[in-house]
Amino acid sequence: MEQVRREQAGLRAFVRMLGLRAEAVDDVAQEAFVIAYEKLQTFERGTNFGAWVRTIARFLVARERRREERRQRVLSEPILEFLFDPPLASAGGEDEARAGALRACLAELPERSRRLVQQRYYENLPPAVIASQEGRTANDVRQALFRLRAALHSCILRRLDALPGSP
Amino acid sequence: MKRPQPDPELRESLARLVEGESEPADEQRVAAALRAEPELTQALRAQLELDALLRQEATGLPGEFVESVAQRIEAVRSAPEFSARVAAKVSGRRSRWRYGLALAAMVALVAGAAVWWRARDPRGTRVELAQVAGVVSWSNDRGAWESGLTDGALLGGGTLSVEGETSSAVLVFRDGTRVTLTGNAEVTFSDDGQKRLRCTRGTLTANVTPQPRDRPMLVRTANAEIEVVGTVFSVEAELALTSVSVERGAVRVRRIDDPRSALVAAEQVAVVDAESDRPITPRQTPAARTRWQAAFETPVDDRWSALWRPAEGVDPHRVAAVPVLVGGKQKFLRPGVKVYFDPVASSGVAVSSRTVLRGRVRSAEAQQLSVFVCTNGANGGFAGNFGRVIALSAPPDAAGWREFELGLADLEPVPVWRDSFPRAEGTIVRFLLLTALEGFEIAALEIAAP
Numbered sequence: 001m002e003q004v005r006r007e008q009a010g011l012r013a014f015v016r017m018l019g020l021r022a023e024a025v026d027d028v029a030q031e032a033f034v035i036a037y038e039k040l041q042t043f044e045r046g047t048n049f050g051a052w053v054r055t056i057a058r059f060l061v062a063r064e065r066r067r068e069e070r071r072q073r074v075l076s077e078p079i080l081e082f083l084f085d086p087p088l089a090s091a092g093g094e095d096e097a098r099a100g101a102l103r104a105c106l107a108e109l110p111e112r113s114r115r116l117v118q119q120r121y122y123e124n125l126p127p128a129v130i131a132s133q134e135g136r137t138a139n140d141v142r143q144a145l146f147r148l149r150a151a152l153h154s155c156i157l158r159r160l161d162a163l164p165g166s167p
Numbered sequence: 168m169k170r171p172q173p174d175p176e177l178r179e180s181l182a183r184l185v186e187g188e189s190e191p192a193d194e195q196r197v198a199a200a201l202r203a204e205p206e207l208t209q210a211l212r213a214q215l216e217l218d219a220l221l222r223q224e225a226t227g228l229p230g231e232f233v234e235s236v237a238q239r240i241e242a243v244r245s246a247p248e249f250s251a252r253v254a255a256k257v258s259g260r261r262s263r264w265r266y267g268l269a270l271a272a273m274v275a276l277v278a279g280a281a282v283w284w285r286a287r288d289p290r291g292t293r294v295e296l297a298q299v300a301g302v303v304s305w306s307n308d309r310g311a312w313e314s315g316l317t318d319g320a321l322l323g324g325g326t327l328s329v330e331g332e333t334s335s336a337v338l339v340f341r342d343g344t345r346v347t348l349t350g351n352a353e354v355t356f357s358d359d360g361q362k363r364l365r366c367t368r369g370t371l372t373a374n375v376t377p378q379p380r381d382r383p384m385l386v387r388t389a390n391a392e393i394e395v396v397g398t399v400f401s402v403e404a405e406l407a408l409t410s411v412s413v414e415r416g417a418v419r420v421r422r423i424d425d426p427r428s429a430l431v432a433a434e435q436v437a438v439v440d441a442e443s444d445r446p447i448t449p450r451q452t453p454a455a456r457t458r459w460q461a462a463f464e465t466p467v468d469d470r471w472s473a474l475w476r477p478a479e480g481v482d483p484h485r486v487a488a489v490p491v492l493v494g495g496k497q498k499f500l501r502p503g504v505k506v507y508f509d510p511v512a513s514s515g516v517a518v519s520s521r522t523v524l525r526g527r528v529r530s531a532e533a534q535q536l537s538v539f540v541c542t543n544g545a546n547g548g549f550a551g552n553f554g555r556v557i558a559l560s561a562p563p564d565a566a567g568w569r570e571f572e573l574g575l576a577d578l579e580p581v582p583v584w585r586d587s588f589p590r591a592e593g594t595i596v597r598f599l600l601l602t603a604l605e606g607f608e609i610a611a612l613e614i615a616a617p
Binding site: 004005008009012013014016017026030031033034037098099102103106117118120121122123124126127139142143145146149150152153156 | 178179181182183185186188210213214215216217218219220221222223224225233235236237239240341376377378379380396397
């Protein structure tokens with residue numbers, strides 16, 4: 001169960017990535033660990049524990065989707081099939097490095113982009129609200145966020161590649 | 168990440184999907200595109216990963232997560248149906264001792280992980296000290312203790328003591344939030360995704376970067392709790408009063424044990440009095456005074472650190488110095504007289520180029536008087552500490568009283584604040600401290616701009 005400590009950040013990110021509403025993420029991630037514990041005898045030692053627990057989490061998210069009729073941000077199954085089949089390998093101990101790289105990349109952003117990150121993620125404002133505040137269209141804001149995430153992703157990869165011990 | 172160059176409709180669908188605003192038509196369009204363009208899968212996966220990473224960065228990780236998992240597993244493990252199920256499976260496939268050992272190891276590991284998490288706090292609290300003046304020490308509840316801290320020290324969660332009225336320090340959190348402590352302050356802090364500070368004495372000024380909406384920064388004093396999402400504000404935790412001044416943004420303030428709260432907006436001040444249960448009423452931050460004086464005709468109140476003495480014979484009403492803790496390279500007690508200015512009556516005394524401090528002081532021998540002021544900006548934020556030592560060289564009158572006068576704009580900035588706050592002019596004096604090597608009395612004090 002050292003694995004709980006190692007995998008919990010990645011698992012939470014994974015569950016969130018599937019689009020589960022924020023307040024349910026921790027509950028589902030914890031339940032995934034509990035089920036993993038209950039089914040531990042079925043886990044094949046030597047294989048990827050993180051990928052296994054993510055597969056469990058994915059089923060739990062699908063259950064959440066079926067359970068709740070009201071619209072929430074859970075990706076539809078056809079898209080999940082493409083994105084996560086086979087399940088993503090666990091990032092394991094790389095979580096801290098990725099988070100550190102993200103922080104460094106955020107610090108490099110121009111003021112306008114940093115403001116957009118703050119509004120969307122730290123203040124949790126929907127694109128439409130940001131758009132009304134900034135005198136732009138919601139689509140403009142969504143596209144700007146899309147480009148911003150792409151730039152951050154490239155920056156993170158560049159920084160991770162530059163870390164000592166990187167291949 | 169290789170940026171896709173899809174048609175405008177698909178681009179809009181992709182963006183809506185990542186933002187969680189997609190309609191069924193968007194998802195159908197994206198699913199069709201994913202089948203046709205494998206590169207798009209990587210790009211979309213990267214977008215979703217980044218979105219998740221940013222959300223996680225914004226909301227942080229709960230320190231209790233591992234412990235919660237441990238508790239849930241323990242509950243499952245101790246449930247009778249689970250034990251029966253385990254027993255059946257074990258008898259069928261594995262030896263009992265081996266499974267029991269695995270169970271025990273698992274529980275031990277979960278517990279160990281929880282302990283490890285609490286002890287090491289790997290993604291939890293880490294703050295950097297900056298602009299340290301005087302003696303600053305840190306301790307935590309596991310017995311660690313460090314004193315004589317200097318700029319750049321990295322600290323985990325614990326209690327920071329800024330010892331001495333003239334000492335100060337800044338805690339810089341990883342997200343750039345800066346908490347300035349002045350005036351013999353003590354604060355206990357932690358950050359496990361949500362910043363929690365408990366200010367037990369002194370003054371805390373915070374410049375808070377936007378915090379996750381569901382994890383606002385919480386500042387507690389003996390009688391109040393302040394909830395902050397992102398703003399600049401000051402908290403003065405002294406005696407039975409907590410005063411909160413907001414420079415920018417807004418904070419929510421409530422009395423401990425009272426669910427009612429009040430929103431304190433920019434340029435407002437609220438005072439929480441431990442001895443009153445009246446609703447908290449924010450008020451416009453009062454304008455700074457341009458003149459203040461004290462003749463000590465009545466006993467001094469709690470905002471003074473001084474011993475009041477009534478008129479007696481030829482001696483006028485006066486106050487005598489009391490031991491005051493001051494901090495330099497070492498902390499020491501000095502005879503001193505200190506006064507905080509009432510934040511409700513006024514935000515302090517404004518310092519202009521012509522503002523002077525005057526007084527009548529008596530001591531057994533001619534000596535030097537150290538004048539120290541802690542200042543705020545117009546709406547409450549910290550604006551620097553300033554001081555100067557003057558010689559009480561004027562000849563005494565028949566009763567031994569000497570007069571002194573000093574231009575407050577001429578005060579020198581405390582070295583660590585020299586770059587940030589080089590001049591006292593334009594600031595507002597929040598507290599005034601006079602100290603000397605030997606005991607002294609003061610019969611009159613005045614700050615005025617002639």
